[in-house]
Amino acid sequence: MSGANRIAGAGRLTPARKVRFMFDGEIYTGLEGDTLASALLANGVHLMGRSFKYHRPRGVLGAGSEEPNALMDISRDSARRQPNVRATVQEVFEGMRAGSQNRWPSLAFDVGAVNDMLSPMFAAGFYYKTFMWPKVAWQKLYEPFIRGAAGLGVAPDEPDPDHYSSRYEHVDVLVVGAGVAGLSAALAAAMSGASVILCDEQAGAGGALRYDTDVTIDGDNGYDWAQNTAAKLTAMDNVRVLTRTTAFGYYAQNFVALCERVTDHLSDPHPDLPRERLWQVRAQKVVLATGAIERHMVFADNDRPGIMLASAARAYLNHYGVAVGSKVGVYTANDSAYAAAFDLARAGVSVPAIVDTRDAPGEGLLSTAADLGIDVMTASAVVGAKGRRRISSMTVEGGRGKTQIPVDALITSAGWTPAVHLYSQSRGKVVWDPETERFLPGDNVQASVSVGGCNGVTGLQETVDEAIAAGRSAALGAGKSKRLSLRIEAAGAIDWSGGMSGSARGAGADSTAKTFVDFQNDVTAKDIRLAVREGMHSIEHVKRFTTNGMASDQGKTSNIHGLAIAAESLGRQMPEVGLTTFRPPYTPVTYGAIVNHSRGKLFDPARKTFSHAWSTKQGAVFEDVGNWKRAWYFPRAGEDMHAAVSRECKTVRETAGVFDASTLGKIEVVGPDAAKFLDLIYTNGWQKLAPGRCKYGIMLREDGFIYDDGVVARMAEDRFHVTTTTGGAPRVLNHMEDYLQTEFPDLDVWLTSTTEQWAVIAVQGPKARDIIAPLVEGIDLSNDAMPHMSVREGKICGAPTRLFRVSFTGEPGYEINVPAHYGQAVLEAVWKQAEPLGACAYGTETMHVLRAEKGFIIVGQDTDGTVTPHDAGLGWAIAKSKPDFVGIRGLKRPDLVAGGRKQLVGLKTKNPETVLEEGAQIVADPNQPTPMTMLGHVTSSYWSPNCGRSIAMALVAGGQDRMGDTLYVPMPDRTIEVEVTGMVFFDEKGERVNG
Amino acid sequence: MVETAAMILPHEGNAAGTGVVTITPAAFASRLSIRARAEAVAPLSRALGVKLPDAPKTSAKSRNGKRTALWLGPDEWLVIDEAGADLMAPCAKVKQLHAAVDISHRNVALIVSGKGAEAALKAGCPQNLSLEAFPVGACSRTMLGKVEVVLVRDDAETFRVEHWRSFSDYVFGFLAEAIRDPVI
Structure with a gap:
């Protein structure tokens, strides 16, 4: 038997298909298709959780995603664990482990329940007032305590071994909700020829037809009709039916996000199946058929387990x-x-009384009740409930006075709230309907339409007709107009109209009872009245003060009650108080679904250069530079980083080194106005640069600050090969393209990124020419024919090359550009020449040290977006005669020409062994009391093996006038004395590069 | 004597597949980025032997089918020659103003083919890739996951995914992961 409360012959599950699962350490048996909630109820378990704030025992309230109470921790194994899962949504599977939350030591005996006794202390907004003093205690004492005591589940602490999938879809019509309205709309749209996605959060189609068994559609039982219709839709090529799929977010331009739970109901899912699939759907038209959510009655102790x-x-x-x-x-x-009540009575369940707040229920109900022997108490109210872990009786007040009726469950209905969440998310404004006292969708802001229960339609045939019309119209709107003759006859449904909102009798303003409005957030009617008394007159303030309608629940059952109570307290009408905005997600969404494929190696693209395999073979340690993986240094046996870098630095200057410089950005600038364009983009002049020559260029932003730098080669009159910094490559191209299109559209010039076209092998050092000479064809490498800062085209190892004679080391050197697929072979050939000569492979760290020895700046390290060329000691790179370039006016701003600006200088520590920390602050007087006057900071700092001492660069206020001065770098443990120097530490005259 | 350098393409060895879709590296092709105004389109088309299309999201093929010109922007085309022919030389003879840049080695491509090809790409491409909206011959510079790609639909069930070479591991990894999902 799958639970003592299972009624033979009732329901749609198969008794033979048993499923065993664990709840709080005990093994239970359910049936395939059960939710955790239904399986526990079948076993007589009503106590399923403890409330958020007061730790009150709670049972299940609903049977769907509106459930605020029964939140569970569900796991397959220790890594596959998810907290805060609604027991009413989670289907049971063989081997599932479920646990209640927010209780200690056990669900039945919970120490935190003392909060219920202390509840006068925990009134709405208590944490804004009670725990404000002393200030420091908030962070250290109160907040950790409150967070520990309150709250929901515990986040998993192991990496998630599941994988998640994603799919973008475009359809003519997206139908949300596969109840009678959604199915009808989808059918009409699909039969008209439209492409359709129909989604529903439940395990199957049917919506309210799951429980409303009185409905007949086209001669069939309503639920069977739903299954047949869903099957018919599934079989159509133009339709995708997605069950267990929640449309959780409605975004701009009819972009709707759906989360499909693929394996959470399976005991042994195939490893290739994603746990969840995120569907991002762009629909021409969205049909919202999300139905309505029943409201509970608000009365004293209405949260007893067993009340639902x-x-x-x-x-x-x-x-x-x-x-x-x-x-x-x-x-x-x-x-x-x-x-x-009638269904329960017919199934043999005793229904001692129906308590109705109204004087008279609808037609025929009293006689049916009488036939079934059910006592109907009209104009009456339940004013209390007894039973701590399960309701034992209800106290009724009415025409017959006050009576206590023993019950072990109490079912309530205050009426139906149209589920306007997605409509509201689409930025639609709900409109108050005074006649039916409900908020209904107003004008559609996006291409959407609401049909059926969520649109306030209460008649079944009316719902079907409206849905068919909406489906047809959506298809026509998408240009799909197949002849359609579709008529669906439906009858027998319950009436969804009427009801009440706010607190019921005995739960009025004078009552001190706990009458829950929002179960998930433990908000009572009293809390909302208190909020109003405290001066919260806007529903938005009431919400934030009380937390009503917040968190993962988003007020599905509580919003309207809360609003009604606030309105009553304020003496205003509900629409005057207004409704809060519904926010996505409709129900919680896992991070896994949101991130889907973008984890591990796919989290962020790792860009690899042509040399990656070769460098790996050479033992390179890589570093991340933006998205690039770059060889950082090449340690040999027994070497640490310091030793490897020292060796590489010395080898390059003594012999030669080979370096992969491919990541530098490259832009081909082509057209008769290419030089004119570069004149405008860079501070220096380009007209006179002869083809075959290179020049270092600096570009500024409009504000006069350095934006990027690099070497530019003129390949032909109308063709330049521009290089940028590695990090600057994409934005420099955008910057150039921006100016070209908006400021200089009259120029005949085009830009193309060639960063990845070229593999760049830098060969630097006194032996550089010896290394490459045997490989090069058609280029005279002699100093006279190919001096420093020149470029030639020819062949290397038979591959075409643009050979640059440039140097970022101060040594004579070349940068061999070859089409990237040839890179590895050419590099291997170069290495074959280089290695016997004693050259080394070097990485980015050595590159940094060598350039610092020469005082070459790195934009972004030695500059920070507030440094002008003058500040960086590069004033020489600003052409004096040019009438215009980007940044020319910025450079003239008073602040940029004023004295005392931070300027780039060199620093030498008085103790040559001491290496400064990059980022360290610099002061003139180390004895000044704090806060000290900071003159600037260290931007680059290294041990220089070639100088035999530490070297550093720094931005220092008025630095260029402080040459020879002693300054101080205060550190936590000591103060370091430094001397201000020029930035060139090695080969000051710069003679080596021409060697 | 120095050996002539061999080409090594980054997708070498990258192949994956399921019963409904295969991912294979495209062979080396030469590629040209062309930027030009209207008056140069006809002479460039003649020189290259393939019409530079003027409608957005369309491509055109040469008579032998080996050369494709893809519309990427109002003044921008990508020309791909699967035979690897020199594309710079014919353009050099065109007098009308234009910019031609050899990007044969900047891009590489994967071929995604089979009944599940469209679904595989829809795992990471937000565009509408249905045959209706993206018919055979359609092309677009768009996104796949987190990187830029140029998509061309070679036939109903075959796409060419062009991308910069350093993103090869990512693009292949993304597609290989995407095709694990059996839903097409």
Whole structure:
């Protein structure tokens, strides 16, 4: 038997298909298709959790995603664990482990329940007032305590071994909700020829037809019709039916995000199956058929386990075959709960009383109740409930005075709230309908339409007709107009109209009872009244003060009650107080689904250069430079980083080194106005640069600060080969393209990124020419024919090359550019020449040290977006005669020409062994009390093997006038004395490069 | 005597597949980025033997089918020659103003083919790739996951995914992961 409360013959599950699962350490048996909630109820378990703030025992309230109470920790194994799962949504599977949350040591005995006794201390907004003093205690004491005591589940602490998938889709029509409205709309759209996605958060189609068994559609039982219709839709080529799929976010331009739970209901899913699949759907038209959510009654102690929504009790009975109790009381303010009572009574469950707030229920209900022997107490109210871990009786007040009726379950209905969440997310503004006292969708802001229950339609045939019309119209709007003759006859549904909102009798302003409005956030009617008394007159303030309608629940059952109570307290009408905005997600979404494929190696693209395999073979240690993987240094046996870098630095200057410089950005600038364009983009002049020559260029932003730098080669009159910094490559191209299109559109010039076209092998050092000479064809490498800062085209190892004679080391050197696929072979050939001569492979660290020895700056390290060329000692690179270039006016700003600006200088520590920390602050007087006057900071600092001492560069206020001065770098443990120097530490005259 | 350098393409060895889709590296092709205004389009088309298309998201093929010109922007085309022919030389003879840049080695490509090809790309490409919206011959510079790609639909079930060479591991890794999902 799968639980004592399972009723033979009731429900749609197969008794033979048993599933065993664990809840709080005990093994239970359920049936395939059960939710955790239905399986526990079948086993007589109502106590499923403890409330957020007061730790009150809680049972299940609903049977769907509106559930605020029964939040569970669900796991397959220790890594596959998820907290805060709704027991009403999670399907049971063999071997599932479920655990209740927010209780210690056990669900039945929870120490935190003392909060319930202390509840006067925990009134709404208590943490804004009670714990404000002393200030430091908030962070150290109060907040950790509150966060520990309150709260939901515990986040998993192991990496998630599951994988998640993603899919973009474009359809003519997206239908959200596969109840009678959604199915009808999807059918009409699909039969008109439109491409359709129909999604529903439930395991199958049907919506309210799961529990409303009185419905007949086209001669069939409503639920069967739903299954047949879903099957028919699934079989159509132009339709995709997605169950267990929640449309959780409605974004701009009809972009709707759906999360499909693919394996959470399977006991042994195939490893290739993603756990969840994120569908990002762009639809021409969105049909919202999200139905309505039943509201609970607000009365004293209305949160006792065993008190639940009438529709939920009906779903448990009619779909899962589970009786929620043996003596079930009913408390209602509308007609729909009667159907639940009648179904229960017909299934043999005792229904001692229906308590109805109204004087008279709808037609025929009283006589049916009488036939079934159910006592209907009109103009009455439930004013209390007893039973701590499960309701034991309800106290009724009415025409017959005050009576206490023993019950073991109580089902309630205050009416139905149209589920306008997605409509609201689409930026639609809901409109108050005074006649039915509901907020309904107003004008559609996007291409959407609401049909059925979420649109306030209460009649079944009316719903079907409206849905068919909407589906047809959506298809026509997408240009799909196949002839359609579709008529669906439906009858017999419950009436979803009527009801009440706000607190019921006995829970008024004078009451001190706990009458829960928002179960998930433990908000009572009293809290909302308190918020109003404290001066919160806007519903937005009330929400934030009380937390009503917040968190993962988003007020599905509580919003309207909360609003009604606030409105009553304020003496205003509900629409005057307004409704808060619904925010995505409709129900919680896992990070896994949002991130989907973008984890591990796919989290961020790792860009590899042509030399990656070769460098790996050479033992390179790589570093991340932006998205690039670059060889950092090449340690040999027994070497640490310091030793390897020292060796590489010395080898390059004594012999030669080979370096992969491919990541530098490259832009081909082509057209008759190419030089004119570069004149405008760079500070220096380009007209006179002869083809075959290179020049170092600096570009500024409009504000006069350095933006990027690099060597530019003129390949021909109308063709330049521009290089940029590695990090600057994409933005420099954008910057140039921006100016070209918006400021200089009259120029005949085009830009193309060639960063990845070329593999760049730098060969630097006194032996550089000896190394490459045997490999090069058609280029005279002699100093006279090819001096420093020149470029030639020819061949290397038979591959075409643009051979640059440039140097970022101060040594004579070349940068061999070859089409990238040839890079590895050419590099191997170069290495074959280089290695016997004693040359080394070097990485970015050595590159940094060597350039610092020569005082070459790195934009972004030695500059920070507030440094002008003058500040950097590069004033010589600004052409004096040019009438215009980007940044020319910025450079004239008073602040940029004023004295005392931070300028780039060299620093030598008085103790040559001491290496400064990059980023360290610099002061003139180390004895000044704090806060000290900071003159600047260290931008680059290294041990220089070639100088035999430490070297550093720094931005120092008025630095160029402080040459020879002694300054101080205060550190936590000591103060370091430094001397201000020029920036060139090695080969000051710069003679080596021409060697 | 120095050996002539061999080409090594980054996708060498990158192949994956399921019953419904295969991912294979495209062979070396020469490629040209062309930037030009309207008056140069006809002479460039003649010189290259393939029409530079003027409609967005369209491509055109040469008579032998080996050369494709892809519209990437109002003044920008990508020409791909699967025979690896020199594309710079014919353009050099065109007098009308234009810019031609050899990018044969900047891009590489994967071929995604089979019934599940469209679904594989839809794992990371937000564009509408249905045959209706993206018919055979359609092309677009777009996104796949986190990187820029140029997509061309070679036939109903075959796409060419052009991308910069350093993104090879990412593009292949993304597609190999995407095709694990059996839903097409």
